[in-house]
Amino acid sequence: MLGFLAGFVVAAVLLGLLVVVNSRRRQEFFSYAIDTLDAIRQGRYDVRLYDSGGKSHQALMDSINQMAQAVEENIVLLSHERDVLQHILRSMTTGVIYVGSNSRVQMVNEAAERMFRRPAEQWLNQEHWALFRDYNVSAAIDRALLFGTPWHNELKLRDNMTVEVQLIVLEVSLRGETAKTVHDVLLICNDVSEWRRLERMRSEFVANVSHELKTPVAAIQGFAETLLDGDVDEESQTAFLNTIYNEAVRMGNLISDLLELSKLEGAEHTVQPKAMRLNRVIERAQTNLQGSVEKHNLVLKVHPCEDVTVWADEEKVLQVLLNLITNAIHYTPMGGTIEIRCDTLVDRVKVHVADTGIGIPENDQQRVFERFYRVDRDRSRATGGTGLGLAIVKHIVNVHGGQVGVDSLVGQGSDFWFTLPRIGATMQS
Ligand SMILES: Nc1ncnc2c1ncn2[C@@H]1O[C@H](COP(=O)(O)OP(=O)(O)O)[C@@H](O)[C@H]1O
Numbered sequence: 001m002l003g004f005l006a007g008f009v010v011a012a013v014l015l016g017l018l019v020v021v022n023s024r025r026r027q028e029f030f031s032y033a034i035d036t037l038d039a040i041r042q043g044r045y046d047v048r049l050y051d052s053g054g055k056s057h058q059a060l061m062d063s064i065n066q067m068a069q070a071v072e073e074n075i076v077l078l079s080h081e082r083d084v085l086q087h088i089l090r091s092m093t094t095g096v097i098y099v100g101s102n103s104r105v106q107m108v109n110e111a112a113e114r115m116f117r118r119p120a121e122q123w124l125n126q127e128h129w130a131l132f133r134d135y136n137v138s139a140a141i142d143r144a145l146l147f148g149t150p151w152h153n154e155l156k157l158r159d160n161m162t163v164e165v166q167l168i169v170l171e172v173s174l175r176g177e178t179a180k181t182v183h184d185v186l187l188i189c190n191d192v193s194e195w196r197r198l199e200r201m202r203s204e205f206v207a208n209v210s211h212e213l214k215t216p217v218a219a220i221q222g223f224a225e226t227l228l229d230g231d232v233d234e235e236s237q238t239a240f241l242n243t244i245y246n247e248a249v250r251m252g253n254l255i256s257d258l259l260e261l262s263k264l265e266g267a268e269h270t271v272q273p274k275a276m277r278l279n280r281v282i283e284r285a286q287t288n289l290q291g292s293v294e295k296h297n298l299v300l301k302v303h304p305c306e307d308v309t310v311w312a313d314e315e316k317v318l319q320v321l322l323n324l325i326t327n328a329i330h331y332t333p334m335g336g337t338i339e340i341r342c343d344t345l346v347d348r349v350k351v352h353v354a355d356t357g358i359g360i361p362e363n364d365q366q367r368v369f370e371r372f373y374r375v376d377r378d379r380s381r382a383t384g385g386t387g388l389g390l391a392i393v394k395h396i397v398n399v400h401g402g403q404v405g406v407d408s409l410v411g412q413g414s415d416f417w418f419t420l421p422r423i424g425a426t427m428q429s
């Protein structure tokens, strides 16, 4: 009986010990599991539970590990998507600003920072009213946040910066007990300054053309009316008819120059470059204008450009030379000299048409290449000029990948030059 009792007590103590050990193990496991879950919660998505000896929690361990694995995979995927999105936003030329339903900016990309000249730190978490100086924009953002009203308009930020702002309303559902929908707003800002500049240039151009055409038309109309009235002696009649003829020629020149410019704007079709010898086209220009040079009592000296082959459209280069030499003829007093020479550079050739004429004041030197820009309008008119010659020259040279310029001193002369790509150089390199 005693033996039985002793046996029973030993068995009870052993069982008690087993229970204590087991429950300590379980406690250890749970605190290990909690630590692991805490680590995952804090962002260490690669942490896993490892076998701590007992097999009893294997199923729980497996499912925690599987969950951690799934979270890690999702996080990697989301981070990748976020990185791609950030990369896209960073490299966009369109400005993007995200205003949350709390009226504060949540995101701004680099294009928007540049446009508004404000670094990201000064945007984030700021009230939108404090950021946009334009009342209309801020009021529109408020309307979009409150009522979901989209909006777009143009905003002049600086003298040379006009942006088109578009507000896009995003409906966001809030989770939780008071599930409801609020509005976030995305501002999309496109830089339209260049478009506006081109539009302005086009309308200025149309105004200039109209003005240029008005003068000859008025002259023709006036003289024709006088002639129709009769009572004009024969000498005056001839003079009037001459004027009418000259003005008609001027209009004709203007129209053909305008057509030339407009053809050049679609240059890919009109310019057909080939390998050509520069000397050949210079000779053609010389032959063409020799008569006019002599008529104006000038001397044309040509220094041959030996063996220079360029990649260009011969007819267009001829046009450039004819324009430059004609100008030299018109703006050089009798007895002067016009010289044509070349500087052969590594990859291109620089062709000079220099004269000993009236020269161009420094302030006007860059502007003479603009359409209709003339230093002395009356003198240009007297030569039958249209004010478009140098604009055409510049266009042709640029289409060939070259540059134009002028060095000039008033009273001493002008040296107009242009460059063309050389072929020998390209082949050697
Ligand atoms: N060789 C030159 N010497 C002095 N002035 C020149 C010369 N070539 C051009 N210019 C100036 O540049 C202006 C623009 O030239 P261009 O475009 O050919 O127009 P246009 O000759 O019809 O007036 C001329 O009106 C003139 O004032």
Ligand SMILES: [Mg+2]
Residues within 6 Å of the ligand: 323, 326, 327, 385, 386, 387, 389, 390
């Ligand atoms: Mg001219």
